[in-house]
Amino acid sequence: MAKSGAMRLGNIIRRLGTAPDLQPKCDLYPKEYFGPSQQQIDKLRSEHIPPVSKDYYKKPLLISQGHMQWLFDHEGKRYLDLFAGIVTVSVGHCHPRVNAALHQQIDTLWHTTSIYRHPKLYEYIVKLTATLPNHLNVVYLVNSGSEANDLAALLARGFSGNHDIISLQCSYHGYSSALMGLTATQSYRYPLPVPAGYYHTMLPDPYRGIWGGCRDSISQVPGACSCPGDCVTSDKYIHQLSELLENSIPKGRVAGLFAESIQGVNGAVQFPKGYLKKAKDLIKKYGGVYIADEVQSGFGRTGDTYWGFEGHGVTPDIVTMAKGIGNGFPMAAVVTTKEIAAAHNKAAYFNTFGGNPLAATVGKAVLKVIEEEKLQENCKVVGKYFIEQLMELQKVYPMIGDIRGKGLMLGLELVRPGTKEPLASELVANVLENAKDLGVLLGRGGRWANVIRIKPPMCVNSKDIDFAISVMNEALKTVSQNIR
Known part of the structure; x- marks a missing residue:
């Protein structure tokens, strides 16, 4: 070979x-x-x-x-x-098919807000939720990945009643002032105090991590193990996550874990097999939810599955998506459960541009092209x-x-x-x-x-x-x- x-x-x-x-x-x-x-x-x-x-x-x-x-x-x-x-x-x-759909909508209706209803939004969310597990059926349409992750953090806190959120070292989840603590890439951390309540656990990196590991790829690190199921190193990295939960976070106060299915900005870093599923189970045990950041790894890009998290055999409580969702059109989404969305009723919410007719039309056209052009x-x-x-x-x-x-x-x-x-x-x-x-x-x-x-x-x-x-x-x- x-x-x-x-x-x-x-x-x-x-x-x-x-x-x-x-x-x-x-x-x-x-x-x-x-x-x-x-x-x-x-x-x-x-x-x-x-x-x-x-x-x-x-x-x-x-x-x-x-x-x-x-x-x-x-x-x-x-x-x-x-x-x-x-x-x-x-x-x-x-x-051409996305362009054609957008041109047709431009001549029909550019914008209205959620105080009115327009059909394109509903046509789109039906098609989008059909790609996800059945319980993920409530959709917030927003405008960027940073905005989506900011909203997901709010939903996790509102639902759990807890404040602290964990992400992985070297992660990138956005650049808003509210998310500066969630992003754990030093070059994107502006030298000012960030909002409290964000923690970073050890990155389980098979190439640079202290325990190595094998990953879901045909390319492995030289000398890596070749575990038939979950990688043996995953438990060691999970132990580090449990130490963070036991030592740095007030007992029972974790709101959620953010994780990309494959780290994007950090250069396509994958985790040892089994890590993400065990991390999700541990976070749930401590009262938090699992947020899958699919901004870069979603919409079929990883090949084997439509969503990156599916490749890990794990089901999130909240999914954030952007970038490829609109093929360059500025749009994004947060998809979650009815139970988590219900907790958002503690305050009013409004998004001026999210889910406007142009964005919904583009999003629907993109989904059709992904499906029909395989x-x-x-x-x-x-x-x-x-x-x-x-x-x-x-x-x-x-x-x-x-x-x-x-x-x-x-x-x-x-x-x-x-x-x-x-x-x-x-x-x-x-x-x-x-x-x-x-x-x-x-x-x-x-x-x-x-x-x-x-x-x-x-x-x-x-x-x-x-x-x-x-x-x-x-x-x-x-x-x-x-x-x-």
């Missing part, structure tokens, strides 16, 4: 090379660009955009158009998008092919310390060869820059920003993957020559 995989990788690279004219074909020719020049954009950015908003590349891209898995810059150059607007473009840029199955098949090729690249480049994930939610952690020392930030940036110049856009994340994040539109195909592997090979080769 390894030998045939290496031969296939070599064949892909020899056949495709890295020339832009060898990109897979695209049936769209970009429109001529008439907007501000790159120089004008640079000036406007320096004058009006806050400096905390940084450029991703040394030579920034000016994107003018998108089509399915492709983006075009202002000069008409085409790029294979493997980051999907930070895991947001689920069914493809400007998908994009979950595509994530499973193409994602497996992708990770297999990445594993072959790992054999060539020791700087790839870990490959992880499933479906089309993958990560490559780059390290100094022979160690787990994170690769220097400049070298990681060079990998992304080289790939961009050759026509492939990659993401970046992880605690040390040394993880290449691969989360493309779910419509990518094997020819796209072949091209991406060819480009990544060239990008890694150039950088590896500069590692001393």
Whole structure:
């Protein structure tokens, strides 16, 4: 298998090379660009955009158009998008069926609020809840992942009567001032006191965790165990969670546990098999609820299941979702049980834009495309092919310390060869820059920003993957020559 995989990788690279004219074909020719020049954009950015908003590349891209898995810059150059607007473009840029539904609704009704009823909201929530376990049948429609998680924290506290909430180290759940304590990634923690009541338990990371472990992926950490069921290390990480509950939180006062099914911003970190189910059971024992943050891992992206939590064999009390829910349209949702929603009646609630006719129409169209174009199955098949090729690249480049994930939610952690020392930030940036110049856009994340994040539109195909592997090979080769 390894030998045939290496031969296939070599064949892909020899056949495709890295020339832009060898990109897979695209049936769209970009429109001529008439907007501000790159120089004008640079000036406007320096004058009006806050400096905390940084450029991703040394030579920034000016994107003018998108089509399915492709983006075009202002000069008409085409790029294979493997980051999907930070895991947001689920069914493809400007998908014609989503566009058509939105255009029709624009000419009918743009906006009304929950003080009136409109049919699109109800059509949408019926279709959305049909993808979830039966007891998760009450839907709040909101506008962003941060807003969804903020509301979920409120619901957990209101229902449990408790205040303290736990998340995992290195997690990212949003950037609002109320959620600053929930997010446990230091680079996103503004240096001011955060609201009380947030705690972070040890991250059960098979690659960097002290006990290792095996995960639900065809790629495992070298030397990892291969447990037939739950990983033996899961109990050790659960013990750390129980120690937090027993020592740092007032007895019986935990409101809930937030957890992504696969950590997104942290670079597709998966947990040892069985951890999440045991963590949920423990939190319930202490009086809290389990909130599944599906902002990045939902809507079929992981391939085997529609929702990431299903891959863990666990059922949440609250699910938050955003990003891919609208294929780039600003919308999000919180789905929970009738019992938890009933506790929200302790105060009034109102959301001006959540579930407006445009958002509901887009959301419904996205669900239909995922189902009818079998994009979950595509994530499973193409994602497996992708990770297999990445594993072959790992054999060539020791700087790839870990490959992880499933479906089309993958990560490559780059390290100094022979160690787990994170690769220097400049070298990681060079990998992304080289790939961009050759026509492939990659993401970046992880605690040390040394993880290449691969989360493309779910419509990518094997020819796209072949091209991406060819480009990544060239990008890694150039950088590896500069590692001393």
